[in-house]
Amino acid sequence: MEKTIYNKVQKVVKGVLPLSLLTFLPLLNSCNDFLDLKPQNEVVLENFWKEKADAASVLTSCYESLESNDALNRMLVWGELRSDNMKAGASTPNDLSEILKESLLPSNPYCNWGKFYECINRCNTVCYYAPQLQKIDPNYTEAEMKANVAEATTLRALAYFYLIRTFRDVPYCTVPSIDDRQNYVLPATKFDVVLDTLITDLESIKGDAVRRYFVDESPSAWQNSCKITRWAVYALLADLYLWKGEWDNAIKYCDLVIDYKRQQYNDMLQLYGNVNNIDLIDSIPMILEKPVGMTTCGNAYNEIFGEGNSFESIFELSFKSPQSTKNDMVSKFFGNQREPQGNLSASDLLFKDVAQGSNTLFKKTDGRAYEGGELSGSRYTICKYVRTNVSYRTNPVPSTEKDLALSKTLRSESEAYANWIIYRLSDMLLIKAEALIERGQGDDFDKAFALIDIVNKRANDAVGGTRSSTLKKTDYIDSKAAMEDLLIAERQREFLFEGKRWYDLVRLARRDGKNTRLVNLVTRKYQENVNALKIKLADPNIIYFPYAKSELKVNPLLKQNPAFLTGEDTELTK
Incomplete structure (x- = not known):
């Protein structure tokens, strides 16, 4: 039929x-x-x-x-x-x-x-x-x-x-x-x-x-995030209002989704008594990199990108079995078990010398750097979505990448079922933070920093007092420009290779009314013809296809x- x-x-x-x-x-x-x-x-x-x-x-x-x-x-x-x-x-x-x-x-x-x-x-x-x-x-x-x-x-x-x-x-x-x-x-x-x-x-x-298609305890509950729900509508509205510059509305719709996730978490506690892999980080329920009782990190990556349709998911395009369609894009562009180097590589500036502590984007304790890419020959291969699972130790803090004792499993060509995430909880936290920074009223900078810090803490496994935050509020909240730089950098760390970075820079250029910051950030990856590229990218029309x-x-x-x-x-x- x-x-x-x-x-x-x-x-x-x-x-x-x-x-x-x-x-x-x-x-x-x-x-x-x-x-x-x-x-x-x-x-x-x-x-x-x-x-x-x-x-x-x-x-x-x-x-x-x-x-x-x-x-x-x-x-x-x-x-x-x-x-x-x-x-x-x-x-x-x-x-x-x-x-x-x-x-x-x-x-x-x-x-x-x-x-x-x-x-x-x-x-x-x-x-x-x-x-x-x-x-x-x-x-x-x-x-x-x-x-x-x-x-x-x-x-x-x-x-x-x-x-x-x-x-x-x-x-x-x-x-x-x-x-x-x-x-x-x-x-x-x-x-x-x-x-x-x-x-x-x-x-x-x-x-x-629809609010949800299946109750949370149903074996089919994962399907709630691979179809449009009311929370997906709210997430898209929050993003649209962010681009429009209506900060209050962007904040309102982020809060609706965040409150729903809090309710989901409370419902899980009522149902199961405790949830080892999710905990409150400053009042926001987040999937832990290192679950309670575990000694290794990687759990958040495994659930969000390896398995898919995680607790934090709001909407993602699903390729789970029994669906016959495969996500061949990941294998083609990023790599797989047979061809670990895809058509594209990560820029050196993202991962070079992270474990040595001299990378300008990632702290050496930030798991997203080790989960997102690795050095393979002369290039940094892209690992996000490619790995089905990872496991590594960050205690003691590594001095080289080898000290992580990173273990991982890559998808084979026949396992091209990686979901493609459109919106997840981190989106709501960082969209709200951006709207707060741009609104800039009262204690908005403090609230924005707290949201950015939550995302950063999870990645650095700063949960339950085991490690203090790697960000210092006093370095940022006295300046709107510094807060914007922090937000832009945190979005880059959190959403690497998820199809968001160029759009973030376009939104920034539209808000600025000029391409200066976009040009300065993008041209960091080039080794040749940098001045010519800066001149070319300064054209306000060229940031579009x-x-x-x-x-x-x-x-x-x-x-x-x-x-x-x-x-x-x-x-x-x-």
């Missing part, structure tokens, strides 16, 4: 939902006989949207678009590659090398946004048809319909959020492709307009989203980012 429904969805989706809004019209010419029999909207209504299982099937296809390796590759490349976190690996393909060298061209395949618009179109279809379906299927309740629409609206907002952070202004549409008379050749909508619209959409559906050449050809209303105009592109945009 499920297979039949899935095949039916694929048949409809392939014909009715385009890979890109901008390439929809040419695709109409290749529709199969099934779709040529009647106008498309009649086909969909009469032959597919008949029962609530149809809505569930199309919703599943929305997730599948984002879980495709085409989308995952771009989440990583768009959000990380141009930052100071990454450099070339052992055999980096030319399309990635050109981005790393800031020689990005509209012909680069990573300028293609098709999978994100595929997700958007599928979400639009759910939002359009679900209310009609609810009227004809008595088993499809209004609450279920509204929850499905909330789910689709949030996934659509997430897809658009990736697009505007990458391209700035993008074609925006919430109408599904159900009628061949519709015009899908659209101009780009301004960044701020899209951002405001996404916030309005999420505010309108937040109360309809260009529109793909193929999109300019099919959409005359798109105007290329001026930082990437060539003679040929100028002709296309006239």
Whole structure:
């Protein structure tokens, strides 16, 4: 039965939902006989949207678009590659090398946004048809319909959020492709307009989203974080408000998620009596690197990145069995058991001489440095998501990397099931901290420092008084600039290789109104042509990707980012 429904969805989706809004019209010419029999909207209504299982099937296809390796590759490349976190690996393909060298061209395949618009179109279809379906299927309740629409609206907002952070202004549409008379050749909508619209959409559906799909003691409870819940909506809203600069709203939605995690923790204590692997760090329940009674660290990494769907997870794209889709992006870019060096490597500045105590980013007691990468030949390989588990001792404090006695297991190619995390508890703590710093009222700096310190303490295993914090409040709270630097550095430490660093720097540049801090941070990884790169990256337009050449050809209303105009592109945009 499920297979039949899935095949039916694929048949409809392939014909009715385009890979890109901008390439929809040419695709109409290749529709199969099934779709040529009647106008498309009649086909969909009469032959597919008949029962609530149809809505569930199309919703599943929305997730599948984002879980495709085409989308995952771009989440990583768009959000990380141009930052100071990454450099070339052992055999980096030319399309990635050109981005790393800031020689990005509209012909680069990573300028293609098709999978994100595929997700958007599928979400639009759910939002359009679900209310009609609810009227004809008595088993499809209004609450279920509204929850499905909330789910689709949030996934659509997430897809658009990736697009505007990458391209700035993008074609925006919430109408599904159900009628061949519709015009899908659209101009780009301004960044701020899209951002405001996404916030309005999420505010309108937040109360309809499911709180949780399974109770916490259920064996299936892990699935609560691999589908959109109300807490995922709140997390996305917090992030959107951060980009908009509405600090109070960003703080409000972070607090809602943080309070929920506190309640979850209290419920676990009531149910089990004690929880050895989670403890309060200054009132926030966090997964411990070294659980109570253990002598080794690595537990937080193992649960969050090795296993996935951890207590701290809010929303992540899941690749757990029995799902057949694999996350090949991790193997391709980072490495695996057979090929420990992927297409990309970590910048030397991240990990060089951490154990010797002379690294400027990580203290020698910070487990994130040892979990995130390691020296392999002349390069630092990326280990986050690659390892299924790690175990190491930090007592006594290591003087060299070998002193850690680090043991680890890497994923094999056949075990490419690493989840991809979109939001977790640390996001909420650091988004709130950033909003507090920018608001800067009363004791906001003290509150922001406390939140940053919680994240830092966990990583340095400073729990239960076993080690004091490695951060000194007096070094930071007297200056907004110092607090911002601390926040930026802590986000870099916490979210290494999670597709967030370049977006953090773009947000910083947008807030500053200039690229100076972005340029100074990014160019640290370069050894050659540094001055030329600084001049190039100073252009406020260049921090965004260009529109793909193929999109300019099919959409005359798109105007290329001026930082990437060539003679040929100028002709296309006239």
